[in-house]
Structures are given as C-alpha cells and as structure tokens.
Amino acid sequence: MLQTHDHLNTRMRRTLSRGRVALTAPAGCPAIDLYLFDPAVLEGPLSHDEAQAVVAEPAYWSFCWASGQVLAQYILDHPESVAGRRVIDFGSGSGIVAIAAARAGARQVVACDIDGDALAAVTANAEANGVQVDLCDDWLRRRDGFDVVTAADVLYDPENRPLLSAFREAAPRVLLADSRVKDLGDDHYVLQVVHEARTWPDLHEFEEFNRVRIYQADR
Template identity: 75%
Template sequence: MLQADDAPTNSTLNACMSRTLRRGRVALSRPAGCPSLALYLFDPAVLEGPLTHDEAQAVVAEPAYWAFCWASGQVLAQFILDHPERVAGKRVIDFGSGSGVVAIAAAKAGAREVVACDIDPDALIAIAANAQVNGVAVTVCGDWTAREGKFDVITAADVLYDPENRPLLGYFLEGAPEVLLADSRVKDLGDTRYRLQAVREGRTWPDLHEFEEFNRVRIYLASA
C-alpha cells in the first residue's frame, strides 16, 4: 500500500507519461467539472503537431487513463463534494480510480478512510501524487480482490464502457451496503437497485472532443 505521504514528484509522472507518448508530460490543472481539486494531468501543450504513427499506436495500445479526468469522474467528484453526507465518517473504496479524483473528493468530504483501487501501476503513482497535492490521505490498492476489511461505500465512474463489465453492478453490492456510480456510456443499467440521483453535463479534461452524448453523466445510488 502506498500512502499520499510517499507521493512522487511530477518528474516521475512525466516518465510514466512518456512510456505511452514519447512527448508526453503532465501539468497541474483544475478540471472544469470540479475546480476545487488540482490534479496532475496530461499537458496538451506538448502536441505542437499531429501524432506520428508510432505515437498513435502507443497511445491506443497502452492508454494512460490516469492522465485524463473523465467526465463521469469529475461529475461524481463534485456530487460528493456537494453532498458530503454520502461519505462523511464512512470507509470508502473507489473502483477503477484513474487519476483518483473521486477518491480525493471523498477524502475532502470527510470520509473516515479512502482506498483508491486501479490495476494500472502508473495510476497508483498518480493517485498518490494527486492526493498529496490536495492535502488528503488516500491509500492505493492495485488488486481489487485483495482489499482489506469492510467498506461502507463503493464509488465508481466510467467503468461500464465494456458490456462485459455489466456484472460489476451486482459485484459492487456484494462488497458494500451502498454504491455511488456515475456513467455516461450506458443509458439503461438494467438493474433497478441503482436509482438515478442526478444528470449533469461534463467534459473530459483535457478535452478529448468526445461525442456530445458522452458528456451527459448520470449518477446512481444503490443500496444492498
């Protein structure tokens, strides 16, 4: 487990970024959807020209998801900051944490403990760095099945992009009595336990100019 106090400098994150994109680097910025949080994210200023064929292939083969703050992550993070009672005093685990934006928001909102889980080792490095920048404590975990103890709330954003991930909806409710989920890809979850709480607009930061339909984020709450 890596704590925020062990966080690396952005030079380490630049090295992680360059494995995917040779010209890649990160910069500290505040996503438009949750401007009170600062994150190390991909710096689009490095792209002075189009990607070469090799660069494009590298980005597709090993995308640095952690280097972007996706629309659903921003929206769920801001929802938690607007409704701190959802996590305050609770033990929270964030699934597919990416940049860590949702986990960091939960910590800011007064969660008793926050664990951010992602299978990408580079994401764990980024989460620790981003937690440190925001002055919160977040524990990172690279193996969801190895999580320790009981959790009160599971959070997840943009994890249903693959139809094969749909069983996660039931799996989450086996792991905690409450689930906060945000998604912009699936219009009908097909699970009545997930109750729609809000619909908000959001754009990935830095902007990837995705289809407008992917900028409409639905937030759900489920109870076991």
C-alpha cells in the same frame, strides 16, 4: 529523487514520447487539482489520431474523464454520502473521486486500480490536495468492511456489467457515474442526477459521452 511531476512524466512517456503532466483543475470539479496530460506540449489541440492513440493506450490516469469529474463534484456537494464512512474507489485512474471522498470527510479512502501508474498518480494527486488516500492494486484482494463503493466510467465493456452486483455485495452503498450506458438493467441503482462534462484535457469525444448519470444503490 525525482520531483513528483518528473516521476509521472517518466511514466507517461511510455505512451506519449513527448508527453508531460501539469497541475490543473478540471472544469467539472475545479476544487481538485490533478497532475494531468499537458496539451501545451502539442501545437494546437490533440489531432484525431493522437486522441485515438491516447484512448487506445494505458495512460488513462493522465486524463480526467467526464464521469469522474461529475461524481467527484457530486460527492463534494453531498458530503453526507461518504462522511465518516470507509470508501473504496474502483478503477480510480487519476484519483479524483477518491480525493473528493477524502475531502468530504470519509473516515478512510482506498483507491483501487490494477494500473501501477494510476496508483502513482493517485498518490501524487492526493498529496497535491493535502489528503490521505490508501492504495489497492487488486479488487479481489481488498479488505472487508467498506461502507461505500464509488466507481466512474467502468461500464464501457459489456463484460463489466457483473460489477454492478459485485459493488452491491461489497458495501451497503454504491455511488456510480456513467456516460456510456443509458440503461443499467439493475433496478437497485436509482438515478440521482444528470450533468454535462468533458474529459480534461478535452479528447473531443462524441457529445453523448459528455452526459453523465449519477446512480446510488443502498441496501
């Protein structure tokens, strides 16, 4: 049986032939360890072309995006927002937000992502942090009864804007982090805080994408 990191390495190399993962703590949420892309395999930082290739390819789970780090840290700092509640994390990627919710005392946490590689990473990362996170590969087939929806950096495509309403219909509380949309166009979402963070490892994105806004919607 492959070790956890070898299993993830095999998945990563579908995108980056010389890629590998390493256990690291993102600067924006250092209390959580994640198996992420190891830039030490490269000579120096990612080149512009390599960074663009990573963004264009599906190994999103191997990077921890700024919004995910900020939302995870926010949940750890405000455990009352999820404690004792059933939480579903939409577009989990590496699973940092789901893991934070579990660490903060959520009664159940479900990580939802259509990418099977991401769900494998969530499982490995949850194990590395000593928490239980359940999995869902289809938002439309999720179970009912959730108290909180969490989502980070999911509004990059304008066609995703209807998710704002879908999240509010799915649970009485939504915690949303985004660095790309300055005006959500939905007054139900109330700005809580703004923090700076960078993708980990750093993809050298535009500075404006490092400014993360946390919103909460309650009904």
